[in-house]
Amino acid sequence: MTGAEHNSTVARGEIDPDTAISAGLALCHVCKKVLPFEEQGELFCPRCGARVHLRKTDSMARTWAFLITAAILLFPANLLPIMRVNHFGVYESSTILDGIIYFFQNGSYGIGLIILVASILVPAFKIVGIGMVLLSVHFRWQSWSRHKTLMFRGIEFVGRWSMLDIFVVALLQAIVDFAPLTSVEVGPGARYFTGVVLFTLFATVSFDLRLIWDT
Amino acid sequence: MSSVKRRPLIQAIVCDSCDVMLEDIDVKPGHTVFCPRCGSKLYVPRADSCNRTLAFSITALILFYPAMVMPIMTLYTFGMEQSASVVGSIFKLFDKGYVFVSVIALLTVFVFPLFRLLLLLCVSLGLKCRKDFFRISFLMRCYHYLDEWSMPEVYMLGILVTIIKIYHLAYIRYDTGLFCFVGLILAITCASTTMDERFYWNAIEKLQMGNR
Secondary structure, eight states: OOBOOBOTTSOTTOSSOOBTGGGTEEEOTTTOOEEEOOSSSOEEOTTTOOEEOSSOTTHHHHHHHHHHHHHHHHHHHHHSOSEEEEETTEEEEEOHHHHHHHHHHTTOHHHHHHHIIIIIIHHHHHHHHHHHHHHHHHTTOOTTHHHHHHHHHHHHHHGGGGGHHHHHHHHHHHHSEETTTEEEEEOTHHHHHHHHHHHHHHHHHHOOTHHHHOO | OOSSOOOOOTTEEEOTTTOBEEEOOOOOTTOOEEOTTTOOEEEOOOTTHHHHHHHHHHHHHHHHHHHHHSOSEEEEETTEEEEEOHHHHHHHHHHTTOHHHHHHHHIIIIIHHHHHHHHHHHHHHHHHHTOOTTOHHHHHHHHHHHGGGOOHHHHHHHHHHHHHHHTTTSEEEEOHHHHHHHHHHHHHHHHHHHOOHHHHHHHHHHHHHHHO
16 A cells, blocks of 8 residues: 655644645645635635535534434434334334343344444444543644544444434335234434434534644 | 645545545455555445446336336235335335425435436436536535435335235235336446546546536
């Protein structure tokens, strides 16, 4: 693997490297074109037409707002039943955790682990991880910047997989529909869970990673 | 921050995670460029990007209709049978009053992937014919925005989990839709990995220069 060679006068990991902002340059977020930037006036990228900012607008405030919304929604999402199984007229509600316990009791450890990771660990890890990054930017903690960046990249990558449980329930309620004998119904938890996934995705999109590196 | 304005490098690239300026170097396909400061992936060059993306996006668009609309599986129990398709299952969710959930699911599984494929097809065609007939810079921008929000591969995993949940309860027949859906996921993944965003943007820029 080839690393892009950095300007050799600046050692790796020093506090004051050659940043674009110090050179009066801005990066177009969409097409990654490097453009000269002046404080006054608006700048539109000549290549893709998107509006260019030095940093994403109100990144911290927006990310905090989305993150707190997601954290609040996490409670009803996990406490309310996401699925109700009708078996000969007897309804059995199950939350996300119940579904995972069901798999583990039946010995399907692999699939239980996948759902545990996608539905419980990933949303929790995302909220805690983004919260930590936001706090570190807020209090200007300079250490571990590289790790924080890579963790955020990881959070961005795994975020979408939390929708798994919603899709499973959507498919189950459509295919197991032999009312009145047996059927699967969606529970109210599904709404909140979709909300959690949506707002954590909004939070990752609205956060500007370069804030970690700005002094 | 230094007070002295440094002269920008002639061919500088800037890391979008940590804002560091780097020299633009020529990289061959098969290599990956990482930022030396923050470790993020900067750029993955792809071989023969335009042709391959065009081919895979056409494949995916052919598979799109049967994968989404034809039944993925049929369940037999108590002498009854019930089948479901990807879009059908989401519509059923809508009918049960879960408007928000079903709209999000429809957008992320059906609408956004379809738009992404159509955008890829138009942009690749435009670059191939060296004509800006679709305003490709705008289309390419839309593609960039949709990137985060299309997740048919998550639905694929959802189908697998569903099968594991119900295979011991009843007899399952796997239908055409399932095989088309697997093919669709493969084609979509190939199309988006062979798409070299940097190469595309540079080609679009050349095209714009030519038109002026």
